[in-house]
Amino acid sequence: MRKRQDRFYSPGRRRIGDLMFSLSNTPIDTDALKRLVNTPEAGAYVAFEGRVRENNEGKKVTALEYEAYEELAVKEGKKILQEARKLDILKAHCVHRTGPLKIGELAVIVVVSSAHRKEAFQACEFIINEIKKRVPIWKRESYADGSTAWVNCAHGHDAEHAHGREERGQLKTTECGHDHIAKGARS
Amino acid sequence: MSTSTIKTVRVDYFALLKEQRGLASESLQTECSTVLELYEELQKRYGFSLRHTSIAVALNDEFADWSRVLCESDKIVFIPPVAGG
Numbered sequence: 001m002r003k004r005q006d007r008f009y010s011p012g013r014r015r016i017g018d019l020m021f022s023l024s025n026t027p028i029d030t031d032a033l034k035r036l037v038n039t040p041e042a043g044a045y046v047a048f049e050g051r052v053r054e055n056n057e058g059k060k061v062t063a064l065e066y067e068a069y070e071e072l073a074v075k076e077g078k079k080i081l082q083e084a085r086k087l088d089i090l091k092a093h094c095v096h097r098t099g100p101l102k103i104g105e106l107a108v109i110v111v112v113s114s115a116h117r118k119e120a121f122q123a124c125e126f127i128i129n130e131i132k133k134r135v136p137i138w139k140r141e142s143y144a145d146g147s148t149a150w151v152n153c154a155h156g157h158d159a160e161h162a163h164g165r166e167e168r169g170q171l172k173t174t175e176c177g178h179d180h181i182a183k184g185a186r187s
Numbered sequence: 188m189s190t191s192t193i194k195t196v197r198v199d200y201f202a203l204l205k206e207q208r209g210l211a212s213e214s215l216q217t218e219c220s221t222v223l224e225l226y227e228e229l230q231k232r233y234g235f236s237l238r239h240t241s242i243a244v245a246l247n248d249e250f251a252d253w254s255r256v257l258c259e260s261d262k263i264v265f266i267p268p269v270a271g272g
Contacts, residue, residue, distance in 0.1 A: 050272050066271070067201055067202055067205075068271075069199070069201050069245070069264055069266065071248040072245050072248050072249070072250070072264070072266075073271075075248065075249075076250075096271055096272075107272070108271065108272050128272060131271055131272055132269070132270075132271055132272035133269070134269070135269060135271050136201070136243075136245075136264075136266050136269055136271075137269055137270065137271030137272075138201060138202035138203075138267065138269060138270050138271075139270040139271070140202070150202045150203040150206070150267065150270070151270040152267075152268035152269070152270045153202060153203040153237065153267050153268055153270075
């Protein structure tokens with residue numbers, strides 16, 4: 001195990017823009033995001049892309065819409081990225097879509113760079129899990145049978161504050177081609 | 188009710204609550220003293236299906252406890268179970 005590199009923690013060193021959380025009502029430019037986390041110190045880059053899946057709990061999904069409480073969503077998203085800094089990463093950005101989305105479309109992307117791959121994998125998984133749990137964003141699904149539902153709100157009115165469901169996930173890295181779908185987000 | 192002062196507050200609704208209320212935001216006068224009292228009053232009035240134990244609440248764009256006391260011009264947002272990602 002290498003030692004924590006304190007130079008990454010000095011407040012003067014970290015530039016504004018190394019951590020960014022935002023919402024977008026238009027398609028996400030993934031290449032631009034990947035360039036933003038590029039830095040000569042980074043030996044690893046990991047991205048999680050959550051996409052709109054065509055089914056949920058056995059029902060065929062035909063359309064989907066995200067709604068966000070923007071002021072608090074951005075605040076909470078930034079807080080999560082700040083928390084991820086403890087994992088010794090260099091840069092982390094996340095963009096979440098709002099509005100209507102089609103099947104297969106990118107709903108959320110988390111990109112992380114770090115000196116070595118372990119920290120980038122861990123931070124990427126931490127960030128997406130916390131976003132699903134804490135950020136005030138809601139998903140309304142329309143189904144092939146004509147019904148609609150706000151996911152996690154429809155049944156179990158007594159359920160504790162529910163966690164998000166898993167999207168079909170893709171995780172990529174320049175060091176390792178494994179498919180690491182984020183675990184532990186399901187309540 | 189600990190105080191009977193009438194306050195004007197703003198309430199924003201999202202997702203299922205917006206659907207059940209039929210609007211996204213309203214300004215209302217209330218004698219409720221805490222955010223919990225306010226939710227329970229609105230739940231009764233508009234038939235919200237979610238109990239307060241399933242949701243969270245934000246006061247002036249920060250997560251808050253249900254026991255927080257309401258003040259004039261406060262902005263309250265009730266937060267149904269989230270489903271981002």
